[in-house]
Amino acid sequence: MATTTARSPRKSAETDEASTRDRILDVALQSFAELGFDGASTRAIASLAGVNQGLIPYYFGTKDALWREAVDRAFARLGEAVGVSVQEAADGSSGERLAVLIRRYIRFVAEHPEFVMMMNEEGKRDGERMQWITDTHVRPIFEIMTRLFEGARDEGVLPTEIGVPHFHYLFVGATAALFHQAHECRRLFGVEPTDPRVVENHADAVVRLFLGDPELGRAPRDPQETA
Amino acid sequence: MATTTARSPRKSAETDEASTRDRILDVALQSFAELGFDGASTRAIASLAGVNQGLIPYYFGTKDALWREAVDRAFARLGEAVGVSVQEAADGSSGERLAVLIRRYIRFVAEHPEFVMMMNEEGKRDGERMQWITDTHVRPIFEIMTRLFEGARDEGVLPTEIGVPHFHYLFVGATAALFHQAHECRRLFGVEPTDPRVVENHADAVVRLFLGDPELGRAPRDPQETA
DNA sequence: GTCTATAATTAGATAGAC
DNA sequence: GTCTATCTAATTATAGAC
Incomplete structure (x- = not known):
């Protein structure tokens, strides 16, 4: 629960590497707004962001933490x-x-x-x-x-x-x-x-x-x- | 799907028998409004109405039909x-x-x-x-x-x-x-x-x-x- | 960092007892 | 008319390969 594994926002040494996290946050806000917290599934959010569902717990820990960041x-x-x-x-x-x-x-x-x-x-x-x-x-x-x-x-x-x-x-x-x-x-x-x-x-x-x-x-x- | 098993609204010959259906509709509207269509579960609605979850398909067929009537x-x-x-x-x-x-x-x-x-x-x-x-x-x-x-x-x-x-x-x-x-x-x-x-x-x-x-x-x- | 696989929970709908 | 039990599908979160 406390192992949120926070990524440092400044990670892109090359061009634009750290954008996956931001992409997830963008589609997450959109999804939470449209479907509500319960209606928006982390699978659908991951899919819209073009990544796997397992990445969401990896980046944000819980669905609630994802919501907060969004x-x-x-x-x-x-x-x-x-x-x-x-x-x-x-x-x-x-x-x-x-x-x-x-x-x-x-x-x-x-x-x-x-x-x-x-x-x-x-x-x-x-x-x-x-x-x-x-x-x-x-x-x-x-x-x-x-x-x-x-x-x-x-x-x-x-x-x-x-x-x-x-x-x-x-x-x-x-x-x-x-x-x-x-x-x-x-x-x-x-x-x-x-x-x-x-x-x-x-x-x-x-x-x-x-x-x-x-x-x-x-x-x-x-x-x-x-x- | 087409077997909606519609009840006639006028059923109460005695005092107030047909009120279960109305009670479900009332708490359903409240739940759908608060939690959204996906967020409101038929189990929770049934529980709030003081009845079993199985009664909702019985009265309304589908969750969608329940929503419409509400x-x-x-x-x-x-x-x-x-x-x-x-x-x-x-x-x-x-x-x-x-x-x-x-x-x-x-x-x-x-x-x-x-x-x-x-x-x-x-x-x-x-x-x-x-x-x-x-x-x-x-x-x-x-x-x-x-x-x-x-x-x-x-x-x-x-x-x-x-x-x-x-x-x-x-x-x-x-x-x-x-x-x-x-x-x-x-x-x-x-x-x-x-x-x-x-x-x-x-x-x-x-x-x-x-x-x-x-x-x-x-x-x-x-x-x-x-x- | 991203994936697959899966565990544990919960959803809506059905079957059938009473 | 109301209940219990159960089926199938979908949910979040975890474990671990690469």
Whole structure:
């Protein structure tokens, strides 16, 4: 159990040798998101990664440890793409910074629907995995978002009558549902949620809905542009 | 496979004899919603219903057929609680009728989070079950909702710039996330989503967000009151 | 590092007693 | 109508060859 046999991430002396482990992690996140922890079998994950099932215990020890590493990677990518902590320190009004965050987050979710699928998958159950995600990854982000919500409320761009928990779930729900339910959306509306125009329209809609001004946060397309 | 051995729903000549089947369906929906189709085992469902595993093939034939009947029941309950088709024919402006629908739907979801959990569970995959739900249950409701959205837009209470598919997912996402992620919400905020005050606050917040006027649709608490 | 083989467990579905 | 017992298949994890 304690013999996790952790590999050092820096292993590729030649070209790209250490990619098997990463490939497994990528398909694992996708599989866990789509099928849930129980529904995703390590055999199927290994097969999708083009390797044998025996490699998964070898690299990660247990299925649970594999899941944890896959989730860590997902949040690392979210951090890079959205830059919550960086954006908090940026200049501009809270409303403007919130709008930038909303737009970046929507683009991230559009590109990585598996992130929201995984979050919804675990957030609905009261198990160890939900508690671990909440304590390890969600709470730090939520604290920054709360300050931003309250700042925007003080500026008068967010209605004061709506409490922070309501804002939080109104926001994450309204933002992600289109991309989480992508297959349903295609069948029901014939709309492709990953279409860049659809993504930008959704970002505009969310900013308009919450902040009123649809021009807010329009400029920066990339996290690096404001850094 | 074709020998489904369907029971007639009306069987109870005495007091309440035909309740075993219904009990199985109730715990099945709950289990499928929480754990997904694969994660929920027929043994666990039977155990929760207080019966033997062998009874499930007896009543429903296959696990898939059990799932279908459980979903049918869920949508039947939604129809009773919200009364979409009834409400469409009611008098009042489209905005007013939409607000009534929003409030009823939120109360329904608060009481039956398993409904949204099941919808999210299936809507994220492109499988037979998603297609069946969409064609059988979602499309009829969506068509009524679309007319209501467009009516409210013509009245000027909904922004014209936001397209119907965006509205649809903004709405279902913003409405349901709080109750879908109930366990996360308890751990993160210490807020109990099923608390009636929290439910009404959320309904107020959604109506305010989409329709501006938080007083809209406040009066009727029960579907029967307007019938 | 990647594979094959396999052990131990659990899944859904069937057969048949009562 | 409900149960026990059992069949077949699939699951995670382990042992060990190369």
